[in-house]
Amino acid sequence: MSAGFRFSRAWSIARKEVRHVRRDPFTLATALGLPILLVVFFGYAIDFNVKDIHMIAADRDNTRASREWLKNFTSSRFFKLEPADPGQDPQSALDTEQAKGVIIIEPGFGNDLGAGRPAEVQILLDGADNSTTGIISGYLIGIQQAAWKKISSGPRVQPLSLQTRFLFNQEQNSRWFVVSGLVVVVIGVLSILLTALTVAREWETGSMELLLSTPVRPLEIIFGKLAPYLGLVLVSVVMVYLVARIQFGLPFMGNHLLFLAGILLFLCLCLAQGLLISVITRQQQLAMQLSFISGLLPTLLLSGFIFPIESMPPFFQYLTYILAPRWFMVISRGLFLKGVGLLELAQPLFMLLLLNLIMMGLALKRFKKDLEP
Amino acid sequence: MRKQAWAVEVKELTIRFGDFTAVDNISFAVKPGEIFGFLGANGAGKTTTIRTLCGLLVPTSGSARVAGLDFKSGVQALKSKVGYMSQRFTLYNDLTISENMAFAASLRKLKPGVLQSRTRELFKFVEFDYPVKTLVKNLPGGIKQQLSLAASLLHNPEIVFLDEPTAGVSPVIRNKFWALIRKLARAGKTMFVTTHYLQEAEECNRIALMREGRIIALDTPQRLKTQAFPEPLIEINPEVGGSRQWVEKLKLDPRIGCIQPYGRRYHVLIQNQAGWKKVARTMPKSLKTRPIQPSLEDVFIRLVEGGRT
Numbered sequence: 211m212s213a214g215f216r217f218s219r220a221w222s223i224a225r226k227e228v229r230h231v232r233r234d235p236f237t238l239a240t241a242l243g244l245p246i247l248l249v250v251f252f253g254y255a256i257d258f259n260v261k262d263i264h265m266i267a268a269d270r271d272n273t274r275a276s277r278e279w280l281k282n283f284t285s286s287r288f289f290k291l292e293p294a295d296p297g298q299d300p301q302s303a304l305d306t307e308q309a310k311g312v313i314i315i316e317p318g319f320g321n322d323l324g325a326g327r328p329a330e331v332q333i334l335l336d337g338a339d340n341s342t343t344g345i346i347s348g349y350l351i352g353i354q355q356a357a358w359k360k361i362s363s364g365p366r367v368q369p370l371s372l373q374t375r376f377l378f379n380q381e382q383n384s385r386w387f388v389v390s391g392l393v394v395v396v397i398g399v400l401s402i403l404l405t406a407l408t409v410a411r412e413w414e415t416g417s418m419e420l421l422l423s424t425p426v427r428p429l430e431i432i433f434g435k436l437a438p439y440l441g442l443v444l445v446s447v448v449m450v451y452l453v454a455r456i457q458f459g460l461p462f463m464g465n466h467l468l469f470l471a472g473i474l475l476f477l478c479l480c481l482a483q484g485l486l487i488s489v490i491t492r493q494q495q496l497a498m499q500l501s502f503i504s505g506l507l508p509t510l511l512l513s514g515f516i517f518p519i520e521s522m523p524p525f526f527q528y529l530t531y532i533l534a535p536r537w538f539m540v541i542s543r544g545l546f547l548k549g550v551g552l553l554e555l556a557q558p559l560f561m562l563l564l565l566n567l568i569m570m571g572l573a574l575k576r577f578k579k580d581l582e583p
Numbered sequence: 584m585r586k587q588a589w590a591v592e593v594k595e596l597t598i599r600f601g602d603f604t605a606v607d608n609i610s611f612a613v614k615p616g617e618i619f620g621f622l623g624a625n626g627a628g629k630t631t632t633i634r635t636l637c638g639l640l641v642p643t644s645g646s647a648r649v650a651g652l653d654f655k656s657g658v659q660a661l662k663s664k665v666g667y668m669s670q671r672f673t674l675y676n677d678l679t680i681s682e683n684m685a686f687a688a689s690l691r692k693l694k695p696g697v698l699q700s701r702t703r704e705l706f707k708f709v710e711f712d713y714p715v716k717t718l719v720k721n722l723p724g725g726i727k728q729q730l731s732l733a734a735s736l737l738h739n740p741e742i743v744f745l746d747e748p749t750a751g752v753s754p755v756i757r758n759k760f761w762a763l764i765r766k767l768a769r770a771g772k773t774m775f776v777t778t779h780y781l782q783e784a785e786e787c788n789r790i791a792l793m794r795e796g797r798i799i800a801l802d803t804p805q806r807l808k809t810q811a812f813p814e815p816l817i818e819i820n821p822e823v824g825g826s827r828q829w830v831e832k833l834k835l836d837p838r839i840g841c842i843q844p845y846g847r848r849y850h851v852l853i854q855n856q857a858g859w860k861k862v863a864r865t866m867p868k869s870l871k872t873r874p875i876q877p878s879l880e881d882v883f884i885r886l887v888e889g890g891r892t
Contacts, residue, residue: 214659222689226678233677416671420734422639423667424690425659 219426223434245396245446249453252388263346264309268294273320282353304336311335311346389454390546391515394539396450397477398509401443405484406497408435413492428581436481443477463549472541475562479534479569486573489580509535537561590615590742590773596645598631605631607796618768620787621777627793629777633744637667650741666740668731670747676720683719684734691738705733709763725756742773761786781879792886799886804879811882819849820871838862843884850881
């Protein structure tokens with residue numbers, strides 16, 4: 211039955227679909243507006259870089275040594291130090307959210323240091339905000355080391371020193387990290403949503419009856435209907451890519467052809483997923499909800515876009531194996547920031563291919579079963 | 584007599600969806616050039632039968648030959664010989680008239696030249712004269728139906744299936760539409776029409792009455808009436824009020840077969856002519872009686888009621 215595929219019929223469906231898109235402001239606005247919205251939102255509004263953290267310093271020693279030690283904080287751009295109110299318990303600054311941390315230097319700090327005794331500094335951090343706390347304590351180690359070198363006269367070598375050097379994304383720019391994952395989000399959300407709507411609309415308005423009463427074949431409908439959206443989403447991807455490179459100054463260390471291969475694999479998978487949703491729901495409203503749940507949530511939460519997969523509970527870690535966004539995220543970040551090659555991307559590419567075959571098989575089977583008498 | 588080639592020939596057709604039997608073992612045949620009506624309430628199985636005959640559904644059991652083709656020879660060939668106008672409006676509202684026609688034609692692989700001459704011819708035929716660049720959503724409902732009909736005739740099908748073509752259009756448009764159906768039948772096309780308007784059924788050469796997936800009667804409208812009502816039918820017209828006691832009394836009378844309210848009037852089925860005369864003499868003058876021809880509505884009620892008991 212599937213023999214006799216006519217390209218001309220698929221082509222006329224595609225042309226008709228382009229007309230729909232051109233005349234439907236919602237589709238156009240979604241396809242071109244959503245990527246921009248996402249880039250602005252994730253690129254500008256969300257910033258994981260820690261800068262200008264408010265700290266309160268209560269220097270009760272007030273010697274040269276203690277002032278010298280505190281200077282380490284003010285000279286880094288990460289902290290903004292303010293002297294504590296003498297009449298007030300410095301800890302109250304944490305309760306009132308005036309500061310994220312409090313540094314207390316007790317009297318005798320300078321003397322202890324001079325005498326070679328262990329000198330103590332107390333640092334209180336607001337544990338309620340545990341993302342900043344983690345970062346602050348990370349910085350503190352570095353500052354402590356720097357301080358140690360300055361204060362201790364002479365090149366006293368520490369018995370063990372840890373030095374971390376970041377290999378990729380050396381500036382630890384969280385925008386790079388986020389924006390390099392945006393391509394995944396844009397494709398994941400947009401392509402599923404648009405396809406789910408387009409086929410559901412055909413059922414909802416009754417025009418599917420017209421298609422079915424002609425000799426058109428299911429495969430021709432699928433190709434005709436999906437091709438324009440493939441093009442549309444590719445345009446959005448190019449938009450996001452250009453914004454990432456030009457506006458955010460992202461590097462692209464990998465091979466563009468490899469990137470295109472990854473994009474096409476992931477895109478086809480999403481289109482198939484949209485088609486499956488459409489066939490199951492046959493209603494635009496329901497299709498929209500289902501595609502947000504099955505498209506947006508996994509891409510935002512379970513792909514490693516923001517939340518690292520390694521720190522998820524084991525169940526969710528395994529769950530991400532069957533989620534395409536996770537694999538495409540590896541490809542996208544690897545190519546943007548690390549410049550990995552085909553060898554390193556073999557596993558994610560293979561997984562995408564495998565998931566693609568499964569999803570396409572499911573969608574085609576359901577669609578054909580629905581259409582073919 | 585030479586064996587006639589039927590336009591549609593259905594034998595013991597059954598269509599089930601899961602546990603639900605939509606069409607239950609029906610058999611009928613339609614002559615070429617005939618206006619064949621399918622009459623029945625919503626859910627009687629009319630649309631399911633039509634969709635099957637157009638190749639949109641597969642029968643659970645039984646056989647059907649449409650335009651000389653059965654399902655074994657593939658539905659694709661069948662689809663090029665039949666035209667189908669669904670009860671829902673199936674053209675695209677956001678495309679223009681010409682875009683819609685061109686799209687329908689391209690799926691049927693009509694050449695652009697053929698499309699142009701066919702469209703011109705069809706629009707003249709269905710008396711459609713809107714500018715072809717009008718968006719379909721801006722057309723009035725009845726005009727949309729005309730356009731739908733034209734679209735389903737583009738490929739010059741032998742058999743045209745119209746599923747409730749006049750649902751929701753004004754009586755004027757409906758009459759116009761039926762004139763078109765007759766015109767198409769005269770041009771040699773077999774017209775297969777479903778409806779739940781009884782007046783429309785009168786226009787058909789033959790009608791099949793469907794109820795709960797079965798055909799309960801099939802004949803010309805005239806013969807259906809005489810078969811269902813061998814006895815005369817009397818209309819009682821109560822000109823003043825207070826007729827209820829009389830009607831109640833008549834209902835109990837063994838000489839009266841059946842009494843059905845029709846608006847303010849009643850249709851009375853006579854079992855026994857001599858007995859009725861006696862009853863009529865006792866009735867007050869204010870109850871006017873006259874013998875009438877049964878309408879299809881009477882037939883329908885009779886057969887449906889008869890089927891229930």
